[in-house]
Amino acid sequence: MLTIDQATYDAIVAHARRDHPDEACGVVAGAVGSDLPTRHVPMLNAAMSPTFYEFDSTDLLKLYREMDDRDEEPVVIYHSHTATEAYPSRTDTDLAQEPGAHYVLVSTEECGNGDGPTPFRSYRIVDGQVTEEDVTVVAAYGEAVEESPRDTSR
Template sequence: MADTSIDSGTVLTIDRATVDAIIAHARRDHPDEACGVVAGAIGSDLPTRHVPMLNAAMSPTFYEFDSGDLLRLYRDMDDRDEEPVVVYHSHTATEAYPSRTDIDLASEPGAHYVLVSTRDGAHEAGPVDVRSYRIVDGEVTEEEVRIVERYDHDVPHEKVNP
């Protein structure tokens, strides 16, 4: 059974520009699901480099990374001493919660899985539901999302979906 509570012990801290880029990608690809990665230095848990990917499935109900693009991304991350800190995709007609398929495909136990919902007109304007999860061995745990203006210890954060 998936855990649907928010774990106060896990937090995704992400800068506003990256969140805005993820939302823009989700809106741009709507009605198909958008997908991508935000890489960061190995062990930092800090998402710094947004890499929008092509949804090879080109589907409104499913996303799939192109295997060649994914291989190139992992080689590039290796060259930069990076890892996938965030793996994201959008849901175009449902809430921002991982589907059974999303859970089955989650293969990065250290990553934050971010979902963006563009349903109910959110693909055009207005607020977009952005939520983050840890998915390990089929177990889903929602986590707090903190959006900061920039990565700076002196900047207060804004809680999203507390």
């Protein structure tokens, strides 16, 4: 299960809407071994495409060096789909290289840049196997918030 704070959830959705009609992409880093996404890093889609995303190799190298210096790892790797559902494509599955990460997809198919539904779904992708997982959105980390998993498909 992915647990994510409301501010980070909102920032990912805002990034997806802002970059529409191109796919948005980014990383949420967290302390190594914590499984807690704490530092949102929106990235540039170097492909600048509505059907494909690609991290800029220089920016990605810089990010991995920063994460290493800060004892962080990619907890969430996200991107948006602009014309399809929030489910990993074959290309997404083939490119998934972080078995410990949560792969989040946001669909802007219905809302584009505006208000409206933005399905937000999380997956584990290991050795080409895709497994959807629940997403729980909390007000903030460390609070005793007892929430049931939120329906993030709308």
